[in-house]
Amino acid sequence: MEDRNTVLGKALAILRAFGPADSVLPLAELVRRTDLPKGTVHRVAGDLVHHRLLDKTAHGYQLSGGLFELGLRAATERTLLELAMPFLQDLYERTHETVHLGVREGHEVVYIAKIGGHRQAKAPSRTGGRMPMHCTAIGKVLLAHAGEDEQTAVLTGPLERRTPHTVIAPGLLRRQLSKAVETGVAYEREESTPGLLCVAAPVLKPDGHTVVAAISVTGPVGRFRPESHETAVRAAATALGSTLARRGR
């Protein structure tokens, strides 16, 4: 996958060396992470700066605004985001809790949008970020409606235990998935992060089987009762679904 001996491979190795949490990385750190020769990293990084994918600061390199712009041209995620926004807003306004929009990418969830207010629960999710499928409400919903093969692939793969509540028993998980298909929502109760609860509903194509995305509401243990938002989340998701169906696709 990661070709070490093409320019593009090197360039992407450098860009991908930036983790979700990193802002600036010095040259030496890039060398360490990519383990490419120093000279090479220096040159390629220079080229990337030239092309506005990296910025060079006093303390190192950082991913540039040019990359941000480019990323938001990605057609599918962008149109999804734009069409979904009004529904996400409604949902936020009704619940005043953190609202997520996510899609499946490989065996993980990628968040397309995350909106919340000042008192939002401190979740590890970030827009553009990834999370495992088995321990998030959005992930479960997406998995529940994914193909059979896809489902077993995830269930038989290693299921990371994120918290004491993470469900890592394939059998139990599978039962949760089929219940999610029945009821139209999935829950997460402190399975990815202690203190967090979550409800999610699928955004389906008109055929009623293919999932496009999922919407969720997240809140902290204590004041937050996920069950009470079940209908709101489901309503938002189905409404978005029919909007997507109407507008081209």
Next chain:
Amino acid sequence: MEDRNTVLGKALAILRAFGPADSVLPLAELVRRTDLPKGTVHRVAGDLVHHRLLDKTAHGYQLSGGLFELGLRAATERTLLELAMPFLQDLYERTHETVHLGVREGHEVVYIAKIGGHRQAKAPSRTGGRMPMHCTAIGKVLLAHAGEDEQTAVLTGPLERRTPHTVIAPGLLRRQLSKAVETGVAYEREESTPGLLCVAAPVLKPDGHTVVAAISVTGPVGRFRPESHETAVRAAATALGSTLARRGR
């Protein structure tokens, strides 16, 4: 700027060949836009697919989710977005009109966020998209607080007339800018798009001079009175400013 004879240059020429409105582009179209040899485009595009920056569909290529993810790792825009979100939400809830967050990039505005409901005014702005500075409220605010040299550079440059209301007289524009500095807000009245009004306020660093970004509220002629949202926008912007100051940077 665009090196035709390095792999990276070619790769970026291909990626940037996708305009804000394009979703899928066939190979032939990419060849036309980049005017690179057909064989080359084919190969490089293939490599880009391999690296998850492009997707290959039946009808051509399209920017992939991998690019979306990568773009949202860009540190400055992302942290700005995350910290701003609660304030943008507040503002939306108060006004129920389209809310923008934008920064200056070269001589244009780049929108970091755009949120709105179902009845939002149909604006040409898009998240990650660009607009000229002289005919948008956010642009004016950003320009008003930019360096003197930057300001004159834009004012003396060609000022595109987008609508009959677009202000293209440098003198008048300059007066609007200094008024924006005084009052802390700038207006746009159908200067970029017929039927749209807008108020914007600057997000300043604690020194009170350097602009980081700007926040705006947009609505349609008729029901929307921008003046009545002036204080709300200003409040959101200054609140975000102090939050940015508090949290690292």
Next chain:
DNA sequence: GAAGAGCGTACCGCTGAGTGGAACGCCGAC
């Protein structure tokens, strides 16, 4: 204040990754 460790930068001759012209097969249009 000398020695050393770690960093960013600059140089430069070798070589294979990248190049792109040419040719092919496949539609759909006329």
Next chain:
DNA sequence: GTCGGCGTTCCACTCAGCGGTACGCTCTTC
């Protein structure tokens, strides 16, 4: 049946890319 446009494949040439080496700088460390 013919033609124009498209996507794909092939292949011999060559220059873009390579990366080991060396330099100068700024901090620590003793």
